[in-house]
Every structure is written in C-alpha cells, then in structure tokens.
Amino acid sequence: MTHVVTANCQACRFTDCVTVCPVACFHGDEERLYIDPEVCVDCSACIPACPVGAIKEEFDLSGDEEEWIEINATRASALPVIRSKQPPLPSAEARRSELGLN
Amino acid sequence: MNPPGPLKVVVVGSGPSGFYAAEALLAAGAEVDVVERLPTPFGLVRFGVAPDHPKLKQVCQNFTEIAGHERFAFFGNVALGRDVSVDELRELYDAVVVASGSSADRKLGAPGEDLPGSCSATEFVAWYNGHPDYRDRSFDLSCETAVVLGHGNVAIDVCRILSKSVDELRQTDICSHALEALAESRVRDVHLVGRRGPAQAKWTAKEIRELGTLSEADVVLDPADLAIGPACAAEIADARGVTAAQSLKILRTLEGRPRERRKAIHLRFNLSPKAIEGAGRVERVLFDRCRLSGEPFAQVATPCGETAAIEAGLVFRSVGYTGVAIEGVPFDARSGTIPHLRGRVMDQGGPAPGLYVVGWIKRGPSGVIGVNRACSLETVETLLSDLHGAAPGKRGRAGLRGLLERRGARPVDFGAWKLIDDAERRAGSAAGKPREKLTSIAEMLAAARRDPEAPDIRCCA
Numbered sequence: 198m199t200h201v202v203t204a205n206c207q208a209c210r211f212t213d214c215v216t217v218c219p220v221a222c223f224h225g226d227e228e229r230l231y232i233d234p235e236v237c238v239d240c241s242a243c244i245p246a247c248p249v250g251a252i253k254e255e256f257d258l259s260g261d262e263e264e265w266i267e268i269n270a271t272r273a274s275a276l277p278v279i280r281s282k283q284p285p286l287p288s289a290e291a292r293r294s295e296l297g298l299n
Numbered sequence: 300m301n302p303p304g305p306l307k308v309v310v311v312g313s314g315p316s317g318f319y320a321a322e323a324l325l326a327a328g329a330e331v332d333v334v335e336r337l338p339t340p341f342g343l344v345r346f347g348v349a350p351d352h353p354k355l356k357q358v359c360q361n362f363t364e365i366a367g368h369e370r371f372a373f374f375g376n377v378a379l380g381r382d383v384s385v386d387e388l389r390e391l392y393d394a395v396v397v398a399s400g401s402s403a404d405r406k407l408g409a410p411g412e413d414l415p416g417s418c419s420a421t422e423f424v425a426w427y428n429g430h431p432d433y434r435d436r437s438f439d440l441s442c443e444t445a446v447v448l449g450h451g452n453v454a455i456d457v458c459r460i461l462s463k464s465v466d467e468l469r470q471t472d473i474c475s476h477a478l479e480a481l482a483e484s485r486v487r488d489v490h491l492v493g494r495r496g497p498a499q500a501k502w503t504a505k506e507i508r509e510l511g512t513l514s515e516a517d518v519v520l521d522p523a524d525l526a527i528g529p530a531c532a533a534e535i536a537d538a539r540g541v542t543a544a545q546s547l548k549i550l551r552t553l554e555g556r557p558r559e560r561r562k563a564i565h566l567r568f569n570l571s572p573k574a575i576e577g578a579g580r581v582e583r584v585l586f587d588r589c590r591l592s593g594e595p596f597a598q599v600a601t602p603c604g605e606t607a608a609i610e611a612g613l614v615f616r617s618v619g620y621t622g623v624a625i626e627g628v629p630f631d632a633r634s635g636t637i638p639h640l641r642g643r644v645m646d647q648g649g650p651a652p653g654l655y656v657v658g659w660i661k662r663g664p665s666g667v668i669g670v671n672r673a674c675s676l677e678t679v680e681t682l683l684s685d686l687h688g689a690a691p692g693k694r695g696r697a698g699l700r701g702l703l704e705r706r707g708a709r710p711v712d713f714g715a716w717k718l719i720d721d722a723e724r725r726a727g728s729a730a731g732k733p734r735e736k737l738t739s740i741a742e743m744l745a746a747a748r749r750d751p752e753a754p755d756i757r758c759c760a
Binding site for chain 2: 213216217218219220221238239240241242243244245246248250254256257298
C-alpha cells in the first residue's frame with residue numbers, strides 16, 4: 198500500500214505536500230510530483246495538504262486512476278527529491294478554479 | 300575581529316517537531332543542539348506511535364540522518380529545571396526553540412473519573428510503549444468490556460491493541476511487560492464512543508479501515524448513526540472534510556457485516572459521558588444521548604434528554620492532550636499552548652526575544668507526524684527573519700557542556716543513544732521482534748556507557 202499523486206497535480210504543482218512529508222518521498226519534474234512507494238510511510242499527511250485533492254491512497258483509486266501507481270513508482274525513481282515548497286505553475290490557480298476547488 | 304560564525308540554536312525536545320526544526324536550522328547554516336529529558340530521542344515516535352505501525356517509525360531514519368549533520372549535537376538525559384533552565388539556555392544561545400509537545404491529557408470533568416479502572420489512553424499507550432515514567436503502571440484487564448472515550452487515532456490505537464491477539468502483537472516492538480499483561484486480558488468488547496457524529500471524528504481514514512481488517516474482532520455499528528444531516532453533508536463536501544468523507548465511506552462498508560469473531564469493537568456516536576459509576580471501581584459509564592446542532596464546522600453535541608449506559612470495567616479517556624507550562628516561557632493555560640506569532644513566542648508586552656516554539660506545544664495536539672514539519676518550517680522562517688547573525692558572547696554548545704559538567708549532569712549524546720538502540724535491537728532480535736525497549740532510565744544509561752569499566756553514571760530513575 199502506498200500513496201499516489203494523481204492527475205490533478207498536472208498544471209498545478211502546488212508542492213504543499215512536500216512540506217508535510219515526514220520522509221522526503223516526493224520527487225518531481227517540471228510538470229508535477231510523484232511519490233516513491235518505497236519511501237512513503239503511508240501517514241496520509243499529504244492528502245489534506247494538497248489544494249487540488251491530487252493525492253490518494255492506493256486503496257481509494259478509481260479504476261481509471263490505477264495507472265498512476267506505476268507512473269509514480271517509475272518516475273519517482275528517475276527524478277530528484279523535492280523537499281521544499283516551490284512556486285506553483287502559472288496555470289495552477291486557473292486549474293484549481295476549473296476543478297471547482299477554491 | 301572574527302566573523303560572527305553560525306547562529307547557535309538550542310531545541311528543547313527531540314520529538315518530530317524538534318527534529319524538523321533542527322533540519323531546517325541546519326539547512327540555514329545554524330549550529331543546532333537538541334536537549335531531551337530522556338536518554339532516548341524521537342518523542343512520540345517512540346512512545347506514541349503504535350507498536351503495530353512499524354512503517355511510521357521509519358521516520359526515525361530521517362531523524363538519524365539529521366542527527367548525523369556535523370553542526371548537530373544531542374543532549375539526552377538533560378531535564379529543564381533539574382539540569383538547566385530556559386533562562387540559562389537563552390543566555391547561552393542565540394535562540395531557544397521549544398518543542399516540548401503536549402504531554403498531559405485532558406480530563407473529562409465527569410464524576411467518577413478518578414475511580415480505579417478509569418485512566419487516560421495516554422497512560423496506557425505510554426505503558427505499552429515502554430515510557431520510563433509509565434512502566435510501573437498496571438491495568439486490570441480482567442473485565443470483559445472496556446470503553447474508550449474519544450474519536451481520534453489514539454483512541455483507535457487503544458482499541459486495536461486491546462483487540463489484537465497476543466500472537467499478532469508478539470512480533471511488534473510492544474514491551475514485554477505489556478505483552479504479558481495483554482496475554483491475560485479478558486477484554487472482548489471495546490466501545491469506542493464519541494460525543495458527535497462520524498463526520499466530526501478526528502481519526503484518519505486509514506486507521507478506521509484498519510479496524511475492519513482485524514483477525515480477532517468485528518466492527519459493530521448502528522446504521523442509523525451513519526445517516527447524516529445536511530450540515531454534516533456540507534462538511535464532508537468541503538475541502539476541509541476530505542478526511543471525514545473518506546472515513547465515512549469506509550464506515551459504510553463496515554456496517555451490517557455479520558458477527559464472526561470472538562471480539563468486537565463497537566463504534567458509538569452522539570454519546571456524551573455524564574458519569575462513571577461503580578462501587579470502589581468502574582462498573583458502568585453513563586452518557587447523555589446527543590444530537591448535533593449548529594452551522595457546518597461549528598456543530599455542537601446537545602443532550603436530547605435521553606441517557607444511555609455501558610456496563611464496563613475499564614474506561615480510557617482520549618479526549619485531547621494539553622501542554623505543560625515551562626518555567627521561563629509564557630503559557631496559555633486555557634489552550635495548553637505557548638502563545639506565538641508564526642512561531643515567535645509572545646509575552647504580554649510583545650515578542651520574547653530569542654524564544655520560539657514548534658509542534659503541538661505551539662498549535663495544540665493535532666496533526667500527524669508530517670504536519671509538524673510544515674509547522675517547524677514556519678517557525679524557523681520566522682526565526683531567520685528575526686536573527687541575521689550570531690550575537691557575540693553566546694557560548695552555545697561549549698557553554699552548555701561546561702554548565703552540565705559543573706552540575707554533575709551526564710548527558711547522553713547521539714552516539715551513546717546508538718548504543719542504547721543497539722542493545723534494544725539485540726534484545727529484540729533474540730525475542731523475534733524489532734526491538735525490546737529498555738524501560739528504565741538506569742538501564743538506558745547503563746547501555747549508553749561506552750566503557751563498561753567507567754565509573755557509574757548518575758542515575759535519575
């Protein structure tokens with residue numbers, strides 16, 4: 198069991214999650230973040246921290262979200278750890294409104 | 300004239316918020332000393348996190364990495380008030396960061412609360428986790444029914460530990476004294492009781508789901524309790540209600556399951572404890588049945604005129620923690636926290652120079668381990684915006700060492716803690732568990748001695 202960053206991170210990359218991660222399990226590229234399932238301790242601190250509800254427990258994924266398990270695992274292992282909050286992408290606020298989450 | 304050198308900061312308390320403060324301070328170039336009352340670091344990760352949640356304890360590896368930094372030092376077995384005062388630390392360091400947590404538990408304020416058989420969940424948790432202050436407590440587990448008051452993760456931990464088999468617990472780092480007592484336990488029914496409804500419960504979805512997977516206990520709940528009103532529906536539809544929405548979803552999967560197991564965990568809602576009764580010890584808990592009223596996120600439980608009783612021999616209250624005042628530090632007794640502005644401690648007249656606060660003693664006892672990281676980051680940001688460089692004349696670590704030596708204190712450094720850690724792991728491995736904790740300060744100090752021929756270390760047990 199792990200936690201997974203799903204589609205909503207795309208175009209947002211708010212990175213609030215990394216400030217509450219107790220174990221540095223977030224990795225990122227230019228577009229979004231990924232959780233390393235080998236490092237995540239399943240504490241769920243990141244779930245309420247995400248302004249766009251992008252992070253879910255593996256258990257709670259819907260059928261079409263399950264692809265994110267594999268994507269998180271492979272991308273995380275290839276990318277650097279993100280440990281500090283970074284500015285969100287310029288499209289983040291628009292995306293949040295589009296998702297009806299502000 | 301010499302350049303001022305790094306900021307010298309001392310953190311009081313070595314739980315998660317203390318370590319995350321240290322991490323952020325080290326990253327900013329400061330020299331960081333962590334002072335801890337016990338010989339062992341990690342606070343509630345060691346004494347609070349349930350023994351059957353080993354994954355969460357992996358955060359200790361992160362803390363150990365932080366402690367490995369060349370500008371970090373650990374001073375275990377150093378107690379405020381006994382060995383050093385906050386005023387002395389403020390003299391020695393550019394800044395003092397208080398990370399002392401919320402170590403006291405809140406009382407119910409109900410009659411009968413002090414009857415034998417009624418205790419705080421904190422005491423029980425600290426006992427099975429081997430906290431030196433609680434190792435000699437005993438809990439009479441000879442009754443068949445226990446009541447746990449409160450709907451948070453600590454309450455769930457207590458339910459789970461009471462409901463698991465000894466074989467399931469044997470492989471965890473639960474203390475052997477607790478395992479022996481639990482092996483004799485006759486507790487079969489545990490009632491987990493809250494004043495409000497399932498949408499207001501403070502537990503996390505993960506914890507409630509785990510209750511539904513226990514091999515020896517069924518979860519029993521009344522479907523009527525899951526029928527929520529419009530204000531609750533508004534709460535769980537809100538972003539702030541994401542955890543409650545998840546846990547409610549899980550609760551719905553648990554209702555109506557057949558009773559198959561020997562033990563049961565009864566989830567009870569809308570019951571406010573009114574009195575604990577019994578002749579000489581706990582025999583029953585009386586409740587007012589309540590209904591919710593008020594706006595979303597401000598709903599209160601109001602008695603609706605009916606009462607309910609649960610016959611039980613044990614009551615664990617888990618209705619919140621509160622901080623303990625520290626001499627020399629402002630304190631708000633009502634909230635049980637230290638008044639602050641973004642982590643800067645506030646006295647009546649304004650900011651208390653060089654005094655900062657992080658973690659539960661700053662914001663109150665809520666939030667899982669990682670939430671403390673964001674909290675400590677905020678405080679360190681404030682600290683760095685206040686202090687631009689080391690002040691002349693602050694003796695820092697060398698000054699603290701000298702002072703402790705003059706007083707005959709025997710601090711346990713991080714290397715000495717690793718000796719304790721090794722001893723515990725060795726003892727655990729012999730018993731087929733990750734570690735067997737040392738539970739007295741004397742044993743810890745004996746294990747921390749590098750040279751067995753060295754003179755005896757002062758024992759504070």
